[in-house]
């Protein structure tokens with residue numbers, strides 16, 4: 001099944017073309033790495049795919065539904081239900097505990113106090129953060145903050161995870177752990193994962209590698225075939 005179908009998507013920022021006619025299809029269950037030099041439009045594309053922003057032109061079908069012309073409120077509602085977004089800088093709310101951060105999407109979804117604190121505790125447990133539930137982000141290491149951010153992204157069990165350089169600020173061991181967690185979710189739960197990364201090894205671990213340059217897709221390769229050719 002095609003989860004994402006993007007056709008000639010463009011995004012201009014006050015005259016600057018950050019994205020220029022990108023077309024891309026992603027099947028449900030794919031694990032895709034998005035690579036390219038700094039400024040090539042990776043975050044712009046992720047923000048459009050993640051419904052954090054609307055395109056200047058082009059269409060975006062998510063699970064068959066045209067989501068390219070939704071109102072901001074409707075966009076947020078679709079995002080909350082269908083997409084887990086892991087930001088580069090984690091974007092945890094500094095005054096909320098780890099548990100409260102994980103509960104946020106559940107609050108937006110209208111899930112009651114008892115159910116959502118249970119769900120948050122379950123997720124924190126799964127990510128080895130049970131004893132950190134009541135800590136503020138500033139009291140956690142980078143790797144722990146990242147795991148809280150991933151737990152939050154997964155709170156509503158979205159079919160799609162978008163992660164913008166999720167290992168960018170982490171040491172290599174912690175980064176490898178985060179990647180292993182994405183792979184596990186992909187393998188065990190059929191999650192579709194799109195990951196922006198500068199790390200060649202991480203990109204090589206994905207099933208498919210899409211390269212952006214100057215706002216355009218310049219390569220779209222199956223890493224399985226790349227490995228076979230090597």
Ligand SMILES: Nc1ncnc2c1ncn2[C@@H]1O[C@H](COP(=O)(O)OP(=O)(O)O)[C@@H](O)[C@H]1O
Nearest residue numbers: 013016017018037038039040041042043044045
């Ligand atoms: N909010 C913005 N306002 C103006 N220009 C932007 C904005 N966001 C991104 N850009 C520009 O769009 C281009 C692509 O940026 P970005 O998508 O962040 O690239 P990447 O994530 O690959 O480094 C860059 O030239 C960047 O300066």
Ligand SMILES: [Mg+2]
Nearest residue numbers: 042043044164
């Ligand atoms: Mg970026």
